[in-house]
Amino acid sequence: MVKIKICGIKRIEDVYYVNQYLPDYIGFVYADTRRKVSQETASLLVKELDPRIQKVGVFVRQEIGLLTEALASGTVDYLQLHGDEDAAYEEALFESLIQHGIDNPQERCIKACRIRGAEDFQRISETKCSRLLLDTYSQTLPGGTGEHFNWDLIQGIDREFFLAGGINVGNIERAIREVKPYAVDVSSSLETDGMKDQEKIREFMEKVRVVRTE
DSSP: OEEEEEEOSHHHHHHHHHHHHOOOOEEEEOOOTTBBBHHHHHHHTTTTSOOSSSEEEEEEEOHHHHHHHHHHHHHHSEEEEEEEOOOOHHHHHHHHHHHHHHHGGGGGEEEEESSSSSSGGGGGGGOSSEEEEEEEESOSSSSSSSSOOOGGGGGOOOSSSSESSSSOOOTTHIIIIIIIEEEEEEOOOGGGGGEOOOOHHHHHHHHHHHHHHH
């Protein structure tokens, strides 16, 4: 059964919305974008979050100490590496997490791969993160473009992946049935004027649950 991740949670109103509709995951964006939250803000929002929802922190090649603090403190349950983090960065991150009592750190990490063409899938084997997130490539943004890549390129991936980039109420049914991801990641299509929209969240979650039961 496909999981749902709503990314870009940054206000207490957003927390109330997701508590009502219960996606499987939410995302706090620590990276320097318009959805950025601080560790302090994320930790405060978590106190109001339904504990059934798992938390993902989204980072773009940031200082390893910040990632370690976010996970070790319980503010997030998973770390999403959304930049050009290489094998050396991953190794240093895993070592830091182990030193702070996190067993099997690769199981707590999601590596984002931004897709332009078939050649971008070759990098997938280089990461040791247990899960992937496949997103649309942009020269100017690390994610959140609102556009999707060619899903026909996805084949033969040997680990669970989140499908991101341009997911919306109009194409979620196709995404689930044709791509068969572990989870879908949605953000901008659930916003109005840059803020999460309760009605759009409701409509999206209801559409997903209909597809899940078919």
